[in-house]
Amino acid sequence: FLLSIVLLLPINNRILHHSSYLYFSFQFSTNMIELFRPPSSKLFTTLLLLLLLPLLAYGECTCDLEETDNANKSKVLTFKIIAIASILSGGVVGVCIPILSEKISAFNPGSNFFFMMKAFAAGVILATGFIHVLPDAFDKLTSPCLKENPWGNFPFTGFIAMMAAIAILLVENVATSYFQRLSSNKSKLVNVDEEKNGELCSEVHVHTHVTHGHAHGSVGESNESGGANLIRHRVIAQVLELGIVVHSVIIGIxxxxxxSPSTIKPLLIALCFHQFFEGMGLGGCISEAKFKVRPIAVMAAFFALTTPIGIAIGIGITNVYKENSQTALVVEGVLNAASAGILIYMALVDLLAADFMSAKIQNNGKLQLHVYVCLLLGAGLMSLLAKWA
Known part of the structure; x- marks a missing residue:
C-alpha cells in the first residue's frame, strides 16, 4: 500500500491526464492490492481503492494544454477558415433581415408581427446571457487553475454581472436625459425665432397667445414623446451591440x-445559428432606432465582422494562447460576466418590459399569447444551441 502511494504521488499531472496512464495506474493498484492483501481482507481492498480513486480523478484536472497532432493542424485550419465565412454569412443575413424588411408593412414598428419578432429576438438575447455567456463566466472565474485567493473567496462572476447591469442603467439614463435636453433646447430656440417673426407652426406646437402667454397643444406633446422614444431606442441599440460584440470577440478567439477538430465541427454549425439569431435581435433594435443609412451600415458590419475577426486573432495566437492560463481565464471570465449582465438587463428591461407592458399588447389577448409563444420559442432555440456551443 505505501509503495503504491509513493510511486503514484510524484507523477506529473500532465501524465496523469492521459487515459493510458490511468489504465496503468489502475492495473498497478490492483496488482499491489493482490500482493499485500491479507487473507479475506475485503475491508482493506475497499479502503485502498477509496484512497487511490481521488488521486486518479485528480489527474483529469489539469491546467496544461493538450498537444495538437501535427497531422490535424491543416485540417483544423480548414475548419477555421470555413467557420469565418459561415459565421460572417449568418451574422449578415440575421442582422439585415429586420433592417431590409422595414419597408414591408408587416415589419413596420407597431404591427403585430413586429412585436412578435421583437419578442423572439428578446428571448434569443435573454438565453444568450443566461445560458451561453454567464455559465462560461462562472467556469472561467471558478477554475481550479486560478489562485484560491481572491478568486475562490468571493462570487466575482455574479458581482461583475450585477455591476455591469447597474452601469448600463446609469449609461442609459444619462445618455437619454442628455439627448432629450439637447433636443428640447433646439426646439425652444426654433420656437422663439418663429414667434419673433410672427409665424405660427401648428404642426410642431399649437400656440394660443393670450396676454403674451401661450399653451402647448397635444401635437407638440406627441412630438416630444416621439422624440424621447426615438432617443431611447437609439441608446438601446448601441448598448445592446456593445454587449453582443464583447462576448462575440471572446467566442471568436x-x-x-x-x-481540436472534434471541438470545432459542432461549434461551427451552432455558432452560425447563434450569430443569425443574435443578428435578428440586434437588427430589430437598429430598425426601430431609425438611424440613417451610414450608421446602420456601420453597426451591421461591426456586428457581422466581430466574431470572424476574433477567429482570425485566435488563429494568429494559437501557438502562444493558453486558455487555462490565469491571465486568459481572468480576462475572459470578467468580460463574459460583464457581457452577461448587459444582455440580461437589455432583454428584460429594455425589450421585454417595455413591449409587454405597452397598451397594444395589454389590450389584445391574442397578441399577448403570440408574443409569449415567440419569446419562449426564441429562448428555447437559443438554449438548445448550448448543447453544441
Whole structure:
C-alpha cells in the first residue's frame, strides 16, 4: 500500500491526464492490492481503492494544454477558415433581415408581427446571457487553475454581472436625459425665432397667445414623446451591440485558438445559428432606432465582422494562447460576466418590459399569447444551441 502511494504521488499531472496512464495506474493498484492483501481482507481492498480513486480523478484536472497532432493542424485550419465565412454569412443575413424588411408593412414598428419578432429576438438575447455567456463566466472565474485567493473567496462572476447591469442603467439614463435636453433646447430656440417673426407652426406646437402667454397643444406633446422614444431606442441599440460584440470577440478567439477538430465541427454549425439569431435581435433594435443609412451600415458590419475577426486573432495566437492560463481565464471570465449582465438587463428591461407592458399588447389577448409563444420559442432555440456551443 505505501509503495503504491509513493510511486503514484510524484507523477506529473500532465501524465496523469492521459487515459493510458490511468489504465496503468489502475492495473498497478490492483496488482499491489493482490500482493499485500491479507487473507479475506475485503475491508482493506475497499479502503485502498477509496484512497487511490481521488488521486486518479485528480489527474483529469489539469491546467496544461493538450498537444495538437501535427497531422490535424491543416485540417483544423480548414475548419477555421470555413467557420469565418459561415459565421460572417449568418451574422449578415440575421442582422439585415429586420433592417431590409422595414419597408414591408408587416415589419413596420407597431404591427403585430413586429412585436412578435421583437419578442423572439428578446428571448434569443435573454438565453444568450443566461445560458451561453454567464455559465462560461462562472467556469472561467471558478477554475481550479486560478489562485484560491481572491478568486475562490468571493462570487466575482455574479458581482461583475450585477455591476455591469447597474452601469448600463446609469449609461442609459444619462445618455437619454442628455439627448432629450439637447433636443428640447433646439426646439425652444426654433420656437422663439418663429414667434419673433410672427409665424405660427401648428404642426410642431399649437400656440394660443393670450396676454403674451401661450399653451402647448397635444401635437407638440406627441412630438416630444416621439422624440424621447426615438432617443431611447437609439441608446438601446448601441448598448445592446456593445454587449453582443464583447462576448462575440471572446467566442471568436476561443474558436480560433482551438486545436481540436472534434471541438470545432459542432461549434461551427451552432455558432452560425447563434450569430443569425443574435443578428435578428440586434437588427430589430437598429430598425426601430431609425438611424440613417451610414450608421446602420456601420453597426451591421461591426456586428457581422466581430466574431470572424476574433477567429482570425485566435488563429494568429494559437501557438502562444493558453486558455487555462490565469491571465486568459481572468480576462475572459470578467468580460463574459460583464457581457452577461448587459444582455440580461437589455432583454428584460429594455425589450421585454417595455413591449409587454405597452397598451397594444395589454389590450389584445391574442397578441399577448403570440408574443409569449415567440419569446419562449426564441429562448428555447437559443438554449438548445448550448448543447453544441
Amino acid at each position: 476561443s474558436l480560433g485558438a482551438s486545436g
